[in-house]
Amino acid sequence: IPQIVPISQSGAIAYYFTNVVFAPTNAAGALEFDTANPKGDATLLLDAIDITRREPGDVVLQNPSFEASGAMDLYIEGPNTAPLFGWTITGGGRGTASAGPFFDNGLASDQDQVLFLQGADTVAQVVSGFTAAQAYTVIYSVNGRGCCGADLTTHYAVMVGPPGAPVTLFEEDIGPVGGTQPFYRRYTPFTADGTDEQVQFQHIPTGDKTLLIDNVRIVPGTVGAPPNLAISHQVDGTVQLAWPAPSVGYALESATYPNGPWTGDGTPITTQGSQRVAVIRPSQAARFYRLTL
Numbered sequence: 554i555p556q557i558v559p560i561s562q563s564g565a566i567a568y569y570f571t572n573v574v575f576a577p578t579n580a581a582g583a584l585e586f587d588t589a590n591p592k593g594d595a596t597l598l599l600d601a602i603d604i605t606r607r608e609p610g611d612v613v614l615q616n617p618s619f620e621a622s623g624a625m626d627l628y629i630e631g632p633n634t635a636p637l638f639g640w641t642i643t644g645g646g647r648g649t650a651s652a653g654p655f656f657d658n659g660l661a662s663d664q665d666q667v668l669f670l671q672g673a674d675t676v677a678q679v680v681s682g683f684t685a686a687q688a689y690t691v692i693y694s695v696n697g698r699g700c701c702g703a704d705l706t707t708h709y710a711v712m713v714g715p716p717g718a719p720v721t722l723f724e725e726d727i728g729p730v731g732g733t734q735p736f737y738r739r740y741t742p743f744t745a746d747g748t749d750e751q752v753q754f755q756h757i758p759t760g761d762k763t764l765l766i767d768n769v770r771i772v773p774g775t776v777g778a779p780p781n782l783a784i785s786h787q788v789d790g791t792v793q794l795a796w797p798a799p800s801v802g803y804a805l806e807s808a809t810y811p812n813g814p815w816t817g818d819g820t821p822i823t824t825q826g827s828q829r830v831a832v833i834r835p836s837q838a839a840r841f842y843r844l845t846l
Contacts, residue, residue: 615639
């Protein structure tokens, strides 16, 4: 990346954002930043480094799973003295957490951290890379805190539109999933107004309520939730996974544990009549399967 100008000279107010796409060839590897050719006494500053799995065609968001800033203070109230990389937050209490007291129930859908908004808060990001008049879908995971009081239901809205003027696309009441259940996964379609769009989540609670958000994606086209997997034992000892055909774009993933890490399963998939079918020969170890975009 050539010609990095200090932000004090460029007029920028935040570090530059760069996104590098790669396809790993191994389960583990080294991440390296090389400054082999500095010009004179130059220093490179790096911050908010994050690796997030995404599919070709996804619109790039900064810090989509809220991992890049690490675990922020459990409670941040008043001025945004601890900025969350990539997002602008306004309101009262907010932060990121990988455990309680705010992240006190549910299974995060991507990595460790989730964003929590306690009170009437708004989190927003201006995202680039859209084509005007084309359809897209915001996909995200959401949950409610399991505290405090008898009524744990809270309310939030998803908004998308031109920078500074987003409009409400979807809103709902939501309560905690409870235990180690997966977060709710939501799919909200919209049509882009231009190349830049403001994506915004607004928490609208009554009383002491907290909203949890994780794993935000924007994909081209209008998409919905993955179809359900049907599982059946066969007389030869194999297990058949089946889901409706054609289900274009969905991939079969598997993991040793419900919270991952999830990887492409690699089992051959065939179309049999109105179904897509994968035949698994189970081992003694437990294995979990899911469909994902």
